[in-house]
Amino acid sequence: xxxxxxxxxxxxxxxxxxxxxxxxxxxxxxxxxxxxxxxxxxxxxxxxxxxxxxxxxxxxxxxxxxxxxxxxxxxxxxxxxxxxxxxxxxxxxxxxxxxxxxxxxxxxxxxxxxxxxxxxxxxxxxxxxxxxxxxxxxxxxxxxxxxxxxxxxxxxxxxxxxxxxxxxxxxxxxxxxxxxxxxxxxxxxxxx
Amino acid sequence: xxxxxxxxxxxxxxxxxxxxxxxxxxxxxxxxxxxxxxxxxxxxxxxxxxxxxxxxxxxxxxxxxxxxxxxxxxxxxxxxxxxxxxxxxxxxxxxxxxxxxxxxxxxxxxxxxxxxxxxxxxxxxxxxxxxxxxxxxxxxxxxxxxxxxxxxxxxxx
Numbered sequence: 001x002x003x004x005x006x007x008x009x010x011x012x013x014x015x016x017x018x019x020x021x022x023x024x025x026x027x028x029x030x031x032x033x034x035x036x037x038x039x040x041x042x043x044x045x046x047x048x049x050x051x052x053x054x055x056x057x058x059x060x061x062x063x064x065x066x067x068x069x070x071x072x073x074x075x076x077x078x079x080x081x082x083x084x085x086x087x088x089x090x091x092x093x094x095x096x097x098x099x100x101x102x103x104x105x106x107x108x109x110x111x112x113x114x115x116x117x118x119x120x121x122x123x124x125x126x127x128x129x130x131x132x133x134x135x136x137x138x139x140x141x142x143x144x145x146x147x148x149x150x151x152x153x154x155x156x157x158x159x160x161x162x163x164x165x166x167x168x169x170x171x172x173x174x175x176x177x178x179x180x181x182x183x184x185x186x187x188x189x190x191x192x
Numbered sequence: 193x194x195x196x197x198x199x200x201x202x203x204x205x206x207x208x209x210x211x212x213x214x215x216x217x218x219x220x221x222x223x224x225x226x227x228x229x230x231x232x233x234x235x236x237x238x239x240x241x242x243x244x245x246x247x248x249x250x251x252x253x254x255x256x257x258x259x260x261x262x263x264x265x266x267x268x269x270x271x272x273x274x275x276x277x278x279x280x281x282x283x284x285x286x287x288x289x290x291x292x293x294x295x296x297x298x299x300x301x302x303x304x305x306x307x308x309x310x311x312x313x314x315x316x317x318x319x320x321x322x323x324x325x326x327x328x329x330x331x332x333x334x335x336x337x338x339x340x341x342x343x344x345x346x347x348x349x
Contacts, residue, residue, distance in 0.1 A: 072281035079280030086275070086284070094275055137277045147331045179281065 001042045032163055033119030042168040043111060043124055051106050052162060054097040062088050063162070063169040073178040075151070102144040103189040105131040121162040121171065133190060134181055149181040150189075220260045224292075228298040229332050232343020233314035237299060240317075241335035241342030242324045243297045244291060250323030266293035267301075277312045285309065289316070318344065 027134040031190065042061075066088040073081040081164040134151035135141050155177040162171045224244040231237040240247075248270070256274040263269060288304040299329035300320070303311045310316060321344050323329075328348065335342055 032287060064290040070282065074279060074281040076279055082278065082281035082283055084275065084282060089259065090257050090273060090275065090284075093255065125259065137279055177281075 012056045019144065034115055034122050034161070034163065034168065035112050035119075036115060036122075038168065039113050039115070040111065042161060043108075043113075043126065045188055046170070047106060047108055051104070053099045053101060053104060054140045055092065055099050058095040058098075059088075059092040061165045061169055062091060063171045064088060065093055066091065066170055066172065069178065072175075073177045075181050076177070080089045100144065102191045103131075103133060103150075121160055124157070124159045124161060126157050126159075128157065129153070130155065131187060132187065147184065149184055150181050150187050152182060153177050154180075210268060218260070221291075223296065225266070225268060226336070228293060228296060229334075230320075231294070231297045231299040231317075233317040234343055237294070237297065238341075238343040239297060239332075239334075240321055241331040241340065241345040242321070242329060243332055246324050246329045246331075247320050250327045250329050251320055263290075267291070310320060 003141050036171050046058075046061050049061060068086045069083070070086070071083045072080050095161060107129045109127040109129060111124065114123045116122060130153040131150055132153070133144070133147040134149045135147050157173055159173040160171045161168055163169075164171075166185050207306050207331050210327065223245075226236050226248070229239040230242055232240050247273075253272070253274065256272045259271045259273075261269050261271075267290065268286060269290045271286060271288045275282050275284055277283075285306045285308075286304075286336055287309055289300055289305075290302040291298050292301045299315055303313055303316045305311050310319070323345075324331075325346065331340075331342070331345070331347075334340060335345060335347070338347075340347060
């Protein structure tokens with residue numbers, strides 16, 4: 001067997017290898033195509049991050065230009081639904097507030113995945129029901145348990161997911177939610 | 193040459209890291225800008241005895257998102273936004289303040305805000321000054337002297 005010495009010290013060769021890998025890393029993202037299985041796995045991961053209410057994990061699954069557009073019908077139907085758009089920064093701040101909840105349940109009722117022809121993005125339509133405490137507006141809860149009713153929020157999400165820096169992320173989500181209230185003692189949710 | 197290859201590679205990596213850090217850092221005004229005295233709402237723009245920094249810290253809302261942008265030299269815009277729960281659902285609220293440097297002071301020159309929040313400059317200046325008063329914040333050096341005066345300024349006893 002013939003071996004050829006480069007003459008460079010070992011640490012230079014390691015540095016060269018790391019530098020080459022760093023240069024080539026973004027190219028792997030360009031070549032990657034999504035498949036339905038990994039998109040489904042990604043949505044499962046995102047749902048689990050929401051169930052844990054751990055903001056950094058929820059946030060890292062959103063792309064740098066992520067936007068959430070939300071249309072929300074409150075339980076008082078005499079009011080028009082509210083609409084708002086959040087960029088990634090605001091969304092992540094909201095995810096931080098979400099972590100204060102001590103009782104939360106997220107159920108996914110359906111999921112539909114459509115891959116784009118070029119395989120770089122996918123549209124995901126999913127339906128959820130969330131159960132969480134309802135804190136009345138203008139009342140500052142003294143503790144996380146200071147509420148009288150749970151809210152059920154039924155949501156249809158239509159998201160675009162794609163690849164950014166080699167990872168699958170949400171690029172955009174359009175959500176339509178409707179809220180109803182149920183008595184606190186009619187639901188038993190564990191504290192976690 | 194070979195002896196230089198290692199240090200050169202190290203230099204490239206450190207340089208790359210620094211470029212990444214500098215480009216990924218969010219925009220914000222320098223300390224020189226935020227340490228300037230905030231001007232009052234009167235015609236003479238009398239100093240308020242508080243630096244912009246002090247005003248902003250005293251008015252800080254923990255849950256709000258703050259974003260600084262600079263449209264031109266010596267002008268900075270601060271957008272403060274939040275999502276609050278209303279009877280009809282979550283509502284996005286925001287206030288955008290534009291601050292401009294004038295000599296050794298910084299003036300509030302425009303305010304934009306979501307529906308229901310005041311945009312009148314004088315009213316916003318007076319509201320912003322309630323923060324440092326309530327917190328008994330430290331005034332700038334000039335106003336630590338006995339008998340110092342400033343717009344709506346009440347010296348400590």
